[in-house]
Amino acid sequence: MQVLTGADKLFQGEPFVATVSDSLKQDILPGCMVLLSAKKGNGRVAIGYILALMPFESEEVPTIEILDVLHGGRPVLNPALMQLTEWMADYYLTRRIDTLMAALPAAVRTTVHDVVEIKHFTLNAEAPKVINTALRRAIMQLMIREKRLTVHQLQQRIGRKQLYRTLSELERGGHLQLTKRFSSTKAKQKSCYRLSLSLPENAEESLKNSPKQLEAIKILASFGNTFAFAETIGSSRETLNALVKKGFVEKSQMAVTSHFTTGFSETPQSTKTPTASQQKALEQLTHAVTQEEYKTFLLHGVTGSGKTLIYIELLKKVLAAGKTAIVLVPEIALTPQTAGRFREHFHDDITILHSAMSNQEKYDAWHSLRLGKTKIALGARSTIFAPLENLGAIIVDEEHDSAYKQDRNPRYHARDTAIMRAMFSKAICVLGSATPSFESYNNAVKGKYTLINLPERVDGATMPAITLVWMKGSPKASASISELLYSQIALRLEKNEQVILLQNRRGFAGSIFCLACGHIPLCPFCNIPLVYHATPKQLRCHYCGHAIHFTESCMKCSSSNLFYKSSGTERIEEELQTLFPEEKILRMDVDTTSAKGSHGRILKEFHDRKARILLGTQMVAKGLDFPAVTLVGVLMADIGLNIPDFRASERTFSLLTQVAGRAGRSSLPGEVYFQVYNMENDVFTALLQKERSYEKFFLQESALRKELHYPPASRLIKFECSAEEENQAEAAALYCKKSLELQLPAEKGRVLGPAPAGIAKIRGRYRYHILVKLFDGKLSPPFIKQMSDDIIARFRSSGVLFSIDVDPQNLM
Ligand SMILES: Nc1ncnc2c1ncn2[C@@H]1O[C@H](COP(=O)(O)OP(=O)(O)OP(=O)(O)O)[C@@H](O)[C@H]1O
Numbered sequence: 001m002q003v004l005t006g007a008d009k010l011f012q013g014e015p016f017v018a019t020v021s022d023s024l025k026q027d028i029l030p031g032c033m034v035l036l037s038a039k040k041g042n043g044r045v046a047i048g049y050i051l052a053l054m055p056f057e058s059e060e061v062p063t064i065e066i067l068d069v070l071h072g073g074r075p076v077l078n079p080a081l082m083q084l085t086e087w088m089a090d091y092y093l094t095r096r097i098d099t100l101m102a103a104l105p106a107a108v109r110t111t112v113h114d115v116v117e118i119k120h121f122t123l124n125a126e127a128p129k130v131i132n133t134a135l136r137r138a139i140m141q142l143m144i145r146e147k148r149l150t151v152h153q154l155q156q157r158i159g160r161k162q163l164y165r166t167l168s169e170l171e172r173g174g175h176l177q178l179t180k181r182f183s184s185t186k187a188k189q190k191s192c193y194r195l196s197l198s199l200p201e202n203a204e205e206s207l208k209n210s211p212k213q214l215e216a217i218k219i220l221a222s223f224g225n226t227f228a229f230a231e232t233i234g235s236s237r238e239t240l241n242a243l244v245k246k247g248f249v250e251k252s253q254m255a256v257t258s259h260f261t262t263g264f265s266e267t268p269q270s271t272k273t274p275t276a277s278q279q280k281a282l283e284q285l286t287h288a289v290t291q292e293e294y295k296t297f298l299l300h301g302v303t304g305s306g307k308t309l310i311y312i313e314l315l316k317k318v319l320a321a322g323k324t325a326i327v328l329v330p331e332i333a334l335t336p337q338t339a340g341r342f343r344e345h346f347h348d349d350i351t352i353l354h355s356a357m358s359n360q361e362k363y364d365a366w367h368s369l370r371l372g373k374t375k376i377a378l379g380a381r382s383t384i385f386a387p388l389e390n391l392g393a394i395i396v397d398e399e400h401d402s403a404y405k406q407d408r409n410p411r412y413h414a415r416d417t418a419i420m421r422a423m424f425s426k427a428i429c430v431l432g433s434a435t436p437s438f439e440s441y442n443n444a445v446k447g448k449y450t451l452i453n454l455p456e457r458v459d460g461a462t463m464p465a466i467t468l469v470w471m472k473g474s475p476k477a478s479a480s481i482s483e484l485l486y487s488q489i490a491l492r493l494e495k496n497e498q499v500i501l502l503q504n505r506r507g508f509a510g511s512i513f514c515l516a517c518g519h520i521p522l523c524p525f526c527n528i529p530l531v532y533h534a535t536p537k538q539l540r541c542h543y544c545g546h547a548i549h550f551t552e553s554c555m556k557c558s559s560s561n562l563f564y565k566s567s568g569t570e571r572i573e574e575e576l577q578t579l580f581p582e583e584k585i586l587r588m589d590v591d592t593t594s595a596k597g598s599h600g601r602i603l604k605e606f607h608d609r610k611a612r613i614l615l616g617t618q619m620v621a622k623g624l625d626f627p628a629v630t631l632v633g634v635l636m637a638d639i640g641l642n643i644p645d646f647r648a649s650e651r652t653f654s655l656l657t658q659v660a661g662r663a664g665r666s667s668l669p670g671e672v673y674f675q676v677y678n679m680e681n682d683v684f685t686a687l688l689q690k691e692r693s694y695e696k697f698f699l700q701e702s703a704l705r706k707e708l709h710y711p712p713a714s715r716l717i718k719f720e721c722s723a724e725e726e727n728q729a730e731a732a733a734l735y736c737k738k739s740l741e742l743q744l745p746a747e748k749g750r751v752l753g754p755a756p757a758g759i760a761k762i763r764g765r766y767r768y769h770i771l772v773k774l775f776d777g778k779l780s781p782p783f784i785k786q787m788s789d790d791i792i793a794r795f796r797s798s799g800v801l802f803s804i805d806v807d808p809q810n811l812m
Pocket residue numbers: 269272273274275278301302303304305306307308309433434458459623624625661665
């Protein structure tokens with residue numbers, strides 16, 4: 001018998017053939033995790049995964065042997081997941097071992113923490129039946145004495161490595177229990193604070209010029225003697241550390257428990273009856289589940305159309321049919337409200353997976369899903385690999401979010417992987433969004449997916465009215481806030497309603513944005529913003545390499561007021577505070593949300609209406625549902641358009657639609673103000689459409705994409721060569737281009753580059769890109785493997801690193 005396995009370290013991760021003894025043979029299945037050893041050599045033991053079983057044909061006897069089978073002999077990857085990892089390796093042009101590892105939590109892939117405990121076993125009359133071999137006797141005698149040992153200790157005491165199979169037999173007999181125990185000594189420690197016991201009398205007085213520090217002191221006073229984390233106090237670490245320096249506050253370290261908490265909870269909402277359009281969508285979806293056939297739906301529902309209720313009702317039906325489900329969200333921390341709503345409905349039937357879990361919790365969660373104890377897995381990207389059997393549905397919420405793409409190897413897209421998993425499992429896949437990705441919408445238009453439209457908000461709530469504020473021609477209340485927006489904010493505060501303000505992402509520092517007219521110079525061939533290069537003074541396209549002379553003035557209006565220096569959220573917070581001195585302002589950006597649970601805390605405060613203004617970066621655009629928000633304002637709404645990425649318009653449109661959608665979600669109507677520099681941009685023309693603005697934008701933008709062969713009119717593959725020496729990176733990229741051109745006839749695709757990456761140098765390495773636009777078909781994995789090996793071998797001495805990104809989301 002011959003077995004094809006993949007192991008991480010042996011054979012550089014390429015699959016290889018191993019032998020298995022006759023006695024172990026019947027216990028081995030594809031998807032099993034096994035212990036391997038080299039027959040000759042140092043007897044090193046490694047972990048591998050069984051890819052396939054096949055008869056032994058070659059003359060040459062393999063040198064690797066399978067010693068034992070782990071996890072009780074049950075495959076760690078079920079057939080659908082095996083198929084999925086195979087598809088991923090093939091589609092994303094990466095090694096199978098990388099996709100296998102991506103599909104298993106690290107906590108599952110190790111044996112270091114395996115523990116054996118004795119269960120029900122005494123030396124009674126039945127005992128001889130159990131301990132009927134020398135090995136069983138040795139194990140049970142040791143276990144009776146010790147009660148609990150690590151597998152490693154057992155192996156040493158008995159002097160044998162192959163114990164797993166016998167241990168699992170004893171476990172199946174109910175005599176032993178085999179588990180993983182991760183030491184809890186490594187619990188994360190975090191800084192915590194309390195008021196100094198020797199606080200000077202005049203502390204408050206001396207802090208009157210530092211309002212944040214003063215506030216922190218006041219909150220800490222209410223905690224008495226107990227230590228608290230920065231996010232519980234609601235102050236930044238900088239503020240607290242400044243107080244520590246002054247001797248007003250004491251600092252200590254405390255272990256963090258990693259129990260799941262979004263830091264956000266709402267009182268459970270009363271059960272809602274689906275509206276007629278929700279019901280119609282639901283019927284279509286439930287019908288498909290009962291068919292037990294693969295099908296993908298695109299649920300295109302405007303903001304506030306009640307998609308979450310449809311998901312929840314669908315999941316109830318899936319569970320009732322005895323099936324399981326996966327729910328993907330872009331990032332748990334950013335969407336505590338959504339995660340909370342699911343939990344409220346499914347309690348113990350749902351496992352919420354998140355990155356702050358300890359290894360033990362991750363292992364336990366995996367184990368309970370694998371045993372079918374919990375039926376629904378909810379989490380970010382990697383939750384798509386949840387070890388569930390009998391899948392009925394996979395839901396991908398906010399399917400347009402680029403967080404679904406992993407930006408390290410394997411560079412998979414969780415949405416596309418979800419569709420494939422549904423296909424292999426004969427389940428349905430539901431993609432939901434108010435602003436679907438163009439790829440998904442195009443598939444729906446072509447009939448590959450079934451489109452379900454929800455064009456209206458629930459309960460008669462209306463879509464918010466949008467107004468553009470042209471910054472150049474408008475009076476300003478402060479450096480970044482127009483009179484108009486200011487007066488609108490004041491109006492809402494008067495009515496005791498709430499306001500969300502979005503400080504759009506910092507524009508891309510390397511490209512040009514005219515502060516007078518909003519003009520952004522573009523590559524005439526690629527239609528993406530050109531990037532500034534200092535020597536020689538040029539603007540260059542980082543897709544095709546096209547370069548023009550740069551004159552330091554706007555090519556449209558000749559203004560020299562060009563470089564946009566970002567004004568961060570902190571500065572805007574100050575401006576707002578000056579305009580509304582009495583008002584408490586919540587700020588949500590990377591600085592205020594670095595601590596765990598802090599998103600949830602900020603949102604909870606806003607939800608409880610302890611503050612009426614929430615200011616933040618893109619984070620405030622995601623899925624929030626607060627009925628009292630009647631005004632949304634966006635500062636520099638067009639700045640994201642200067643990012644040198646062909647998706648810049650799509651992303652800006654989507655961000656602005658999403659953030660606008662936070663307004664007027666209840667009976668109170670909402671209004672939205674976008675502060676812009678260039679009113680004429682197509683994105684705004686589309687946003688101002690009262691009806692079907694997404695569809696109109698999609699049509700208009702798709703035509704442009706088609707002309708230049710951008711997705712969804714083609715598929716992109718990005719190749720990156722990086723090196724410490726710029727010319728080496730470029731030479732490797734050029735070699736890559738030549739190899740690709742030989743392989744790709746003109747009617748099949750185009751090869752662009754080499755061009756320096758948008759961010760040309762990262763951590764001392766120069767980066768060059770080759771971009772392939774594939775019109776149809778795909779690149780053959782063996783050819784790509786050959787080419788990568790070739791490039792690596794050729795440029796080994798200059799330390800060139802080579803990577804491939806299929807369907808890249810980030811082209812910087
Ligand atoms: N049938 C219903 N009856 C009453 N209220 C409902 C109903 N369905 C949904 N809602 C409420 O409508 C609001 C919007 O729903 P939800 O948050 O699911 O919208 P959404 O489609 O996910 O929007 P977005 O894309 O903006 O996140 C929520 O407060 C929800 O509780």
